[in-house]
Amino acid sequence: MIEIAWNDFTPWSALLGGILVGIAAASFLLLNGRIAGISGILGGLLAPAKGDVIWRLAFLGGLICAPALWLLATDLPAIEINAGYPALIIAGVLVGIGTRYGSGCTSGHGVCGLSRLSLRSLMATLSFMGAGFATVYVIRHLLGV
Amino acid sequence: MKYSLASLFAGLVFGIGLIASGMANPEKVLGFLDLAGSWDPSLAFVMGGAILVGVFAFAIARKRTLSFLGFDIKMPASTHIDKRLILGGLMFGVGWGIAGFCPGPGLVALGAGEIKAAVFVAAMIAGMAIFEVIERNRANA
Numbered sequence: 001m002i003e004i005a006w007n008d009f010t011p012w013s014a015l016l017g018g019i020l021v022g023i024a025a026a027s028f029l030l031l032n033g034r035i036a037g038i039s040g041i042l043g044g045l046l047a048p049a050k051g052d053v054i055w056r057l058a059f060l061g062g063l064i065c066a067p068a069l070w071l072l073a074t075d076l077p078a079i080e081i082n083a084g085y086p087a088l089i090i091a092g093v094l095v096g097i098g099t100r101y102g103s104g105c106t107s108g109h110g111v112c113g114l115s116r117l118s119l120r121s122l123m124a125t126l127s128f129m130g131a132g133f134a135t136v137y138v139i140r141h142l143l144g145v
Numbered sequence: 146m147k148y149s150l151a152s153l154f155a156g157l158v159f160g161i162g163l164i165a166s167g168m169a170n171p172e173k174v175l176g177f178l179d180l181a182g183s184w185d186p187s188l189a190f191v192m193g194g195a196i197l198v199g200v201f202a203f204a205i206a207r208k209r210t211l212s213f214l215g216f217d218i219k220m221p222a223s224t225h226i227d228k229r230l231i232l233g234g235l236m237f238g239v240g241w242g243i244a245g246f247c248p249g250p251g252l253v254a255l256g257a258g259e260i261k262a263a264v265f266v267a268a269m270i271a272g273m274a275i276f277e278v279i280e281r282n283r284a285n286a
Contacts, residue, residue: 002180004186005183005184008173009186009187010167013166013167014166014187014188016165016194017165017167017194018162018166018190018193018194018195019194020158020161020165020166021191022198022202023158023162023198024157025155025159025199026199027151027154027158028155029206029218030206030212031154031216032151032216033212034219036159038159038252043276047277055149055152056152058149058150060156060252061153061156062153062155062159062160063157063252066156066159066160066164067164067169067256068256069160076164076257078170079170079254079257079262080171081172081244082171083243083244083245085261088246088264088268089268090268091240091241091243092244092246092265092272093240093272094237095240095244095246095247095248095251095265096268096271096272097275097276098234098236098238099237099247100273101229101233101236101276102231103221103233105237105248106247107159109234111195111196112199112203114192114196114199115199116199117203120224120225120226123230124230124231124234125234127230127233127237128234128241132241134239135178135241135242135243136242137179137180
């Protein structure tokens with residue numbers, strides 16, 4: 001039986017944030033004609049083609065500057081990173097290789113792929129969500145970390 | 146120029162959305178991935194909200210060949226479900242489950258000045274570089 005963490009449950013801010021993410025992906029698609037896939041936008045910088053660099057940096061710069069923009073209005077919500085440095089490095093390498101190998105991450109396959117009803121993206125999303133659930137189960141409940 | 150400005154705008158709004166939603170907080174993400182613990186379903190609402198908007202955007206895009214700024218609309222051509230897609234997804238998911246970061250939130254938390262996020266992002270870029278090297282060697286073999 002699944003036990004819900006009602007104290008942590010924030011459906012309205014999650015929905016609002018999700019709608020903003022959707023608006024971002026929608027504007028990128030309708031203005032620039034592209035899928036807002038963050039791993040692809042970042043990974044493309046490692047094998048850059050001519051004229052293909054500035055817009056990538058602009059998009060990633062927007063992501064990185066979002067907290068500064070947020071701070072103009074109000075305090076940032078908590079960012080709690082409990083993983084240690086070795087875990088963060090292993091996680092980062094796996095996310096880097098995996099998202100490139102699988103041609104996408106939560107944004108490209110999850111948000112954009114599911115929005116355009118792509119079966120390929122659905123399979124990718126089920127793969128990384130399934131692996132995410134399994135990994136947290138192993139770490140928290142089998143290893144007890 | 147227009148293209149890059151629109152990219153900057155989309156990146157900013159995307160980042161604000163990730164902060165507002167709670168996805169920029171790895172502990173929140175892990176609370177969602179922890180089905181067997183005390184489960185926080187919030188992040189399903191993030192995905193739901195994003196797709197709610199996305200479905201309309203893609204329905205509009207499908208009827209057009211040019212974007213509103215006059216650029217070609219480029220949809221992913223591949224519909225192939227293969228080993229690369231699934232194994233890549235599984236690898237990504239394991240990394241996501243270890244730290245609670247996927248690429249976007251990692252970059253946002255880096256922008257918030259989190260040293261640990263910077264380490265994650267550096268490792269992620271290293272992982273992407275490893276992929277590039279492997280792919281180039283495969284292409285040359």
